[in-house]
Amino acid sequence: MDEFSYTNIFATKGIEYLIVIAYFILFVFFTRALDASTKDDHKSAGRNGHVE
Amino acid sequence: MTTSVQSGTPREWDIREFVKFVIKEAKPRGKFLTPFNMISIPIILVGAILVVIRFVFGIGSITNLSQSTPWGIWIGFDVVTGVAFAGGAYVVTFLVYILGAKQYHSIVRVTVLNGFLAYMFYAGALMLDLGRPWKIINPIIGNSFGVSSVLFLVAWHFLLYMAAEFIEFSPAIAEWLGWPRLRKIVGGLTIASVIFGITLSTLHQSGLGALFLMAKSKIHPLWFTEFIPVLFFISSIFAGLSMVIFEGSISHKVFRSRVSHEGHADHDAILLGLAKICAGVMFVYFFLKVLVLVHSQQTHLLATAWGVWFMVEVLGFVLVPGYLFFRAVRAGDVGLVKVASALALVGIILNRLNISVIAYEWYAANPYIPSWMEIEVTAAVICVEIWAFRWVVTRMPVLSDPPSWAPER
Numbered sequence: 528m529d530e531f532s533y534t535n536i537f538a539t540k541g542i543e544y545l546i547v548i549a550y551f552i553l554f555v556f557f558t559r560a561l562d563a564s565t566k567d568d569h570k571s572a573g574r575n576g577h578v579e
Numbered sequence: 580m581t582t583s584v585q586s587g588t589p590r591e592w593d594i595r596e597f598v599k600f601v602i603k604e605a606k607p608r609g610k611f612l613t614p615f616n617m618i619s620i621p622i623i624l625v626g627a628i629l630v631v632i633r634f635v636f637g638i639g640s641i642t643n644l645s646q647s648t649p650w651g652i653w654i655g656f657d658v659v660t661g662v663a664f665a666g667g668a669y670v671v672t673f674l675v676y677i678l679g680a681k682q683y684h685s686i687v688r689v690t691v692l693n694g695f696l697a698y699m700f701y702a703g704a705l706m707l708d709l710g711r712p713w714k715i716i717n718p719i720i721g722n723s724f725g726v727s728s729v730l731f732l733v734a735w736h737f738l739l740y741m742a743a744e745f746i747e748f749s750p751a752i753a754e755w756l757g758w759p760r761l762r763k764i765v766g767g768l769t770i771a772s773v774i775f776g777i778t779l780s781t782l783h784q785s786g787l788g789a790l791f792l793m794a795k796s797k798i799h800p801l802w803f804t805e806f807i808p809v810l811f812f813i814s815s816i817f818a819g820l821s822m823v824i825f826e827g828s829i830s831h832k833v834f835r836s837r838v839s840h841e842g843h844a845d846h847d848a849i850l851l852g853l854a855k856i857c858a859g860v861m862f863v864y865f866f867l868k869v870l871v872l873v874h875s876q877q878t879h880l881l882a883t884a885w886g887v888w889f890m891v892e893v894l895g896f897v898l899v900p901g902y903l904f905f906r907a908v909r910a911g912d913v914g915l916v917k918v919a920s921a922l923a924l925v926g927i928i929l930n931r932l933n934i935s936v937i938a939y940e941w942y943a944a945n946p947y948i949p950s951w952m953e954i955e956v957t958a959a960v961i962c963v964e965i966w967a968f969r970w971v972v973t974r975m976p977v978l979s980d981p982p983s984w985a986p987e988r
Contacts, residue, residue, distance in 0.1 A: 547870065560905075
């Protein structure tokens, strides 16, 4: 019978939890970085008087 | 009465005038000997001959398909990849009509037309692939519904979605014909058909992936996962939008004279907006691919030749174009958006062909390699679709403004 180890990150699927947590954290930074470019565009457009 | 047969002029129903109008519109316009025509005409002619041979002598006469490999490039590319590329229609209509993102309004018609033609030609190419094509009607008429098959779902969804897309596009046809009453009726059906179409799309994009769930023993473990339907659906979002960017950039150049003022002014902003969505969706898709790989406990296979090929697909054609979209949005670089969209399209072709052809029966001693005739027929189908697209765009108000009598889109 295979031995089950509670400290094995693969057997406990802990690695999947870590990937999901990493994904959620990175997604926040990712969307903020994407949005920052849009806000910068609006600001510079506003300075040039192009905002409708 | 020459003015009465102008396209877009409002007119009363008159059968003689209608026939005269259609004949006039059916005639070719502009230069005939263009570089595209010179290349596409021989391809279409050879393709037509091959299709006749296929129907006279059977499917084995021009393909390398066999009993053990009944699905080849016609399914893998024409249907499975083509439908993913057509996903732009449901994404853009969702953005415009459901989320109210009106900045994409000017590309709705061209995107819906593109999606409709893709379904018509690529899914229509299924007829070539069926051993007994006349039986294609069975799931519809109930001779043999086959409700336990995923293909039953796919068949009905294709049929209903094509009808929904036709209704979504029909205001442009009514404006071209100059029929205000019909325009009013079909215009009122738009929202209903959009909601219906989006519902169908989410299901059949994933349904196409579900077709491969029953081939667990045949697909390489790096590509087989019980999450194929989810991955197919998510990838169809950026596949469709990448196609909209790629095809829209070409159409914008080729049909420059027909593009409305609004279309010219908004073009770059639209491409950057779509690139932003692509970047976000590809980020999600990449993480899902990693998660699915770890979940299936097949990471040790990455050290094999198939593993390298898998990483070429995921790193080279998902992560790289995703990053390029991100960079392009940050820098406001439209040129980079186009490069990223081309790479993303290659990635989708690789993914769909890997699952349906390349990594399918990967252990076979004599793997399936498509014959030149299969590739030729595929090229002919693409060329005919482009001809149909060009015919519609140069006649109907797709890129151009609608006639003055038509209500606001």
